[in-house]
Amino acid sequence: MQKHGGYSRLSPGLVLTGAITGLAVWLSNFPSLSHLGLSALTLAIVIGMVVGNTVYPAAKPWCDSGVTLAKQRLLRLGIILYGMRLTFAQIADVGATGILIDAMMLCSTFALACWLGQRVFKLDRDTSMLIGAGSSICGAAAVMATEPVLDARAEKVTVAVATVVIFGTAAIFLYPWLWHLNEQFHWLSFTASQFGIYTGSTVHEVAQVVAAGQGVSPDAENAAVIAKMIRVMMLAPFLLLLSGWKSRREVQQGGQNAGMRNITIPWFALLFILVAAFNSLDILPHSWIPPLITLDTVLLAMAMAALGLTTHMSALRQAGLKPMLLAAILFIWLIVGGAGINQLVQHLFG
Template sequence: MHSSNLIFDRNSVGTRALHCVSGLALSAAIAMVSITLGDLPWLQSHGLSALIVAILLGILLGNTIYPRIAVYCGPGVSFSKQTLLRAGIVLYGFRLTFHDVAHVGTAGVVIDALVLTSTFALALLLGQKVLGLDRHTSVLIGAGSAICGAAAVMATEPVVKARAEQVTVAVSTVVVFGTLAIVVYPLLYQWNLNWHLLPADMSGFGIYIGSTVHEVAQVLAAARSISPQAADSAVIAKLVRVMMLAPFLLALSVWMRRNAAHDGDDGKASRVTIPWFAFAFLLIVGLNTVMPLSADFHRDATAIDTWLLTMSMAALGLTTHLSAIRRAGLKPLILAALLFGWLVAGGALINCAVTTLAA
């Protein structure tokens, strides 16, 4: 009896390991295709990174083929969506240094902080109080709009413990309005040559783009169509905004706990969920700042990071059901549209006010 139980346990462990490997292989295969497609000039010019391609391919497979094989791949797909995501966020720190802060100056940091806090606060107000959305969806859309698009949505998910379809709805809004920003901001720059309502110099307009556009890839696409100088300042402002992800996640965890306690949910309010991976991300940024790391190391670390994040986005798509997105309705899109309007108009006001006061 003991021997048969031992054999059963071994077989069970082996089966779980096989399912984990098969799920990782599936996520990696989608990531490989997505990274290849993400290198196409047309997709790059439209700000559609490998991350976005991966979630779209994942959704396609997740609503056609994957349900038939989910029982064989589920553990590996879950591992990709959760553990590989955290590892990818940590390695993202090798793209940044604290010297980036100096390039945009105090004014740039203040602008980023004001845009982040005002956009997220507006998401909570409009999402829950006006549109009647659930808290998780409002938080995810707010994080994606306020910080760094899909990566911020994915990094926020472990803190709020949202469902896959809520995460996908939030990521979808980043795709829609981040892509729209690629067209809108160059037009704003041309109009501003006559209006003079926004920062007129290339560097100032680049900071405006970097502080208000969703994704890093979308920031690059919008700013490059203006000038290389605008692109440089836009990317630096955007990366400073990305560095605010870690303190944002900790503050969000504390806020979620207090709200759970206020709502009388003692189970959820028992402890603060500390996003350790976010602090590891800051540690890597610090390491990248103080230690001379070779160009080859940075290239390899960035490549690994891209793989990990793309695999996690593919896994998210695989576990997303379109029927759940349809049930979410138009309200998430309306919220994202209102936040996009605030990023364009309110972000312009913040940039002008801070720049004027700092002068």
């Protein structure tokens, strides 16, 4: 009887997030939206925010439990299943230079976000780190995966996701334009494949990388996607290192015993690596992979919808201009600094 009560308590919120996800997936198939790199995840949070700031407050007493489950449990499950998109063989395709470029871009961008956010713009630590994670790794998915490690509030997560949407969408149009300008003026010695690695190592979202790569050439698109997938694979060690840093900080601030009680191990990050490793063994029939990836997209979109539902516009307004300025500077670094790092590594090791 208790179980039945639990299911009935969770059902309204799960049905609501599921309905928003269905609408987001349907809209993402429209060419006019997909060409802009607007994935189902991005659309789900936008629709969730519209509903969350209009009709959802009236339905919250019935939906809150299911929405919370989607925002927490389904998110972690979605991150774990994200490993089905990756194989370790993709690393070999791009080679050591691609891995080095991705690692340098991740570390430099995240460090710059933390320093600028907290020292220059006086933002709180969580907002700075979430924006840094989104810019340096894989956009909204990285922001959502970092949230449970930091235990950040919903409005901070939404601010970070908003920066990914704005600047990642701008990159879709900017990168092909930069490629054609470089072809004309020969500023940098990029082949199409090298420009693809540059795109994959610096553009925010996977969907945005695909859209930007398509605007250059098939060779650039393939290299961009592989480089991006390697960046995505770096999400798990990033989360483990971030969790260890947070635990040490808690030990220093609250004493040894308090710190030991608060140690957070993001098990979903370890399982993410295990799923990617399992996928690399090529054991599952190939026909199973697309449905699993679709399921993963649905789970992550439901989590994004739940995030949107629990985000209030007043909180976003209170965040102000500073997060966008931070994200803008990181965007400039990704373009300019990323080009420099790509050229340097390709020159030294290419």
